[in-house]
Amino acid sequence: MGTLAVADSLKGRSFTRVADWSGEELIEVLDLADELKRLQQAREEHHLLPGRTLGMIFQKPSTRTRVSFEVGIYQLGGIGLYLSAGDLQLGRGETIKDTAVVLSRYLDAIMIRTFAQSDVEELAENATIPVINGLTDSSHPCQALADVLTIRERFGRLEGLKVVYLGDGNNVCASLMVACAKLGMHFVAATPSGYTPAEEAVQIAREAGGSIELVDDPGTAVKDADVLYTDVWTSMGQEEQRERRLKDLAGYGIDADLVARAGGNAVVLHCLPAHYGEEITEDVLYGPHSAVWDQAENRLHAQKALMALVIR
Numbered sequence: 092m093g094t095l096a097v098a099d100s101l102k103g104r105s106f107t108r109v110a111d112w113s114g115e116e117l118i119e120v121l122d123l124a125d126e127l128k129r130l131q132q133a134r135e136e137h138h139l140l141p142g143r144t145l146g147m148i149f150q151k152p153s154t155r156t157r158v159s160f161e162v163g164i165y166q167l168g169g170i171g172l173y174l175s176a177g178d179l180q181l182g183r184g185e186t187i188k189d190t191a192v193v194l195s196r197y198l199d200a201i202m203i204r205t206f207a208q209s210d211v212e213e214l215a216e217n218a219t220i221p222v223i224n225g226l227t228d229s230s231h232p233c234q235a236l237a238d239v240l241t242i243r244e245r246f247g248r249l250e251g252l253k254v255v256y257l258g259d260g261n262n263v264c265a266s267l268m269v270a271c272a273k274l275g276m277h278f279v280a281a282t283p284s285g286y287t288p289a290e291e292a293v294q295i296a297r298e299a300g301g302s303i304e305l306v307d308d309p310g311t312a313v314k315d316a317d318v319l320y321t322d323v324w325t326s327m328g329q330e331e332q333r334e335r336r337l338k339d340l341a342g343y344g345i346d347a348d349l350v351a352r353a354g355g356n357a358v359v360l361h362c363l364p365a366h367y368g369e370e371i372t373e374d375v376l377y378g379p380h381s382a383v384w385d386q387a388e389n390r391l392h393a394q395k396a397l398m399a400l401v402i403r
Contacts, residue, residue: 095130097123097139101400105215105222107208109232109266110295114273121240123396124389131166131392138168139399143199145169147225150176150205151327155363155390156225156233160202163395169199169402176205191217200402206328221401223394228262228328229289234362235266236393239274241386242318245358250275255316255353257281257309258343258370259336260288263322263362268292272301279304281312283339309343313353319380320360321345321370337369346372350380358382 101116109117130137145164149157161171176182181190187210194201195218203211204225211230215222224232243249254271256264260282269292271278278301280288287293287305296303306312313319324340325333350357359371359380367373376383 095126095137095139097399102403103221104401105218106232106397106401107211107215107222107224108230109235109269109273110292110299112273114275114299117236117239117270117273120236120393120396120400121243123399124236124240124392127395127399128389128392136168137166140164140199140402141168143167143169143402144197145171145398145402146174146194146198146201147171148174148176148179148181148201148203148205149225150203151226153204153225155387156202156204159390159394160225163391164398167395167399172198187213188217190214191222192219195219200398220403223397223401226262229265229292231262231266231362232270233390233394233397234263235270236397237386237389238267238320238360238362239270240389240393241360241382242276242358244385244389245382246317251277252317253277253279253315254318254320255279255281255312256320257312257345257349258321258340259286259324259326261322261326264288265292267320268296268301268303269299272296272299272303277302277304279306279312279316281306281309281343283307283343285339309349310352313349313357316353316357318358318360319345319350319353322362323364323366324370325366340370344368344370344372345375347375347378350375350378360386363387 164171191214200221202223202225208227208229211224268278324336361383
């Protein structure tokens with residue numbers, strides 16, 4: 092492998108929200124992700140982080156987040172440590188601040204997948220190493236990186252594309268909306284009343300110069316869309332709301348009819364896991380418009396680029 096140059100302008104930075112990074116910084120991650128993906132597919136070593144350690148704190152179960160981070164740090168020449176909240180003193184009352192200070196003495200970076208965004212922010216404020224948000228109830232920034240990486244792969248550009256998100260305006264919707272705003276895309280959230288994206292995220296996206304629309308009619312929203320995006324209707328911790336959510340969100344699922352309304356070139360994305368017959372149909376998920384499996388793979392490449400850029 093030839094020498095792969097990685098800029099040091101982002102070294103030491105945490106990635107807790109998309110909102111905290113500029114469009115140029117996001118593009119820096121995407122560009123490196125493209126190169127790392129090429130190297131991985133060619134089976135060329137790219138040990139940009141030899142001997143580095145990533146602590147991975149999980150307070151929520153995970154498939155894609157755990158595997159992509161653990162494999163990613165390994166492919167970069169480092170090692171990942173799975174840290175269940177139940178295995179840490181954090182689960183027995185040790186403060187986030189104390190945990191941050193101690194882990195900073197052992198590790199080179201921390202990834203955390205948890206409930207409250209404030210916990211991630213507190214961890215980052217008190218750690219002396221980068222903290223990466225692997226998911227909170229209000230934010231999923233690493234997913235947004237994989238999303239825009241996938242979109243750029245499919246269209247060769249980002250600026251000017253129309254991205255339509257359908258369903259529950261949740262954490263995934265919020266992070267993607269802000270990323271789209273910073274990267275020059277037109278973002279439409281088609282949600283029923285009571286499921287609109289968080290007002291803070293909408294405000295941040297608009298202040299970033301984004302073109303943002305909030306509508307309640309899926310059929311109208313998808314007209315001339317380049318990207319159709321959805322997520323589960325009942326997330327972890329919302330199980331008791333399932334029946335109400337199924338009723339409220341009926342009509343907002345992506346099926347073949349809705350894809351046809353968007354036009355022949357529309358790409359379908361879903362951050363997974365999927366619930367067939369609810370937010371998406373199986374024929375669409377596995378159909379010719381789907382980029383879902385590339386999107387899932389791109390969690391690996393985008394997060395590797397992020398780690399390579401922020402870990403010292």
